[in-house]
Amino acid sequence: MSGWSVEIDARTCIGTGMCVGAAPKYFQRKSSKSVPVHDHVEPDEDLLDAAFACPAEAIRVRDEATGDVLVPEA
């Protein structure tokens, strides 16, 4: 399998909308929180930038081929 998986932990998301504002292609509002538009995506730096900016570290991006966690940084 190639590509990345994207998840948002609904318990830690504090609904800042930073991800939605930064990458509306990948994130959308759902009531007071945010959710990924797709669970599986092609690699894209814009997605990483948006994910890194999450102050709650609620966004998790994984490389599906290697299983490596790209965001959050350890």
Added chain:
Amino acid sequence: MTERYPFSEPERLEVDPGYARTREGEGLTRVQLPYGTPTYIATRYEDVKSLLSDPRFSRELAVGEDEPRVMPYVHRPDALTTMDPPRHSRLRRVVSKAFSARRIEALRPSTQQIVDALLDRMENEGGPLDLMRSYALEVPMLVVCELLGVPYEDRDRFHDWSSVLASTASSGVGVDELMRANEDLRAYLGKLIALRRTEPAEDLLSVLAEAHDTDDRLTEDEMVSLAWSVLLAGYEITAYEIGNFAYTLLTGPEHLKALLDDPGLVERAVEELLRQVPLTSASFYPRRAAEDVELGGTLVRKGEAVLPSMMAANRDETVYPNAEKIDFSRDATGHLAFSYGIHHCLGAQLARMELQVVIASLLRRFPGLRLAVDVDDIPWRKGSILRGPLELMVTW
């Protein structure tokens, strides 16, 4: 029709009925601020959230001589608050880690120490004393100085620069004075950062210096602007928010009692107060449409500006029933006090943590806290973007 804005000079923490009128009316209202082009103002919760997260609305395009604004000076184009992606993302990434929820939580014990030491001093001094000077202005100054690495001895100079820079059109502070304060503060910060290059420390200024030196991600000006935003945003805003929260609790016995009876309520209380307390005297930081966009029943043409009113959005009845009323049992999360979207307050987690520690510790130490003056004799800040008591005499 274009209305004048601010709708009125703010009195204490009162909210002009103009906000409710425009929120409940049709489309977006057009207003003229003291400086800049006419602009629309968005006051409904959904509209404000859309405005703040729609990339077609640009912050960068709104900045310049013609930016609709209440403050006389023109914002620099190289600050976080005046940039669009990708420049904004690049800059924000350098500092975002230092402000993550996890990192801020780690600052809670040292914040508690700062707060406890100030409360000890107040207890020794005895009441009545000015809560603004002894507490509200002290905590954020000490916290932000520690975070950035600004020496505490310089706090008086810093305070003066900061209050000059928060002046609005009605304050009588001239543009020259503003520009001078701005240049002095920038020069001062530049010097501190230069020091960190030779002697790095465990602070944010060192992080900035390193980001400049090692991978050339930050220019000299960007570095100074970042430090500038963190200092100014981190100090006075939080200080007056503490003052306003204290005023609200001391003049609302039922809220004070609720917190005294159940100290575990503090997190909810802080969110509800962030939602309900109008901290600023006017909206600021308009966005400009990069193309035609439909918003709140109005077609905003390319090049037109829209001002977000977070305060009005936080009082939208469709989202918060009885919005005018403070109610610690409501779920206020989702409020827009820290904005929304890519410019969401960098210091939000820090401010929340500070406010929680500040309020909880104050009431724990002085359960009998009360005003030592008549409410009508409390002097209020005027001619500033921030509202708040200038002096809040209390005793216990």
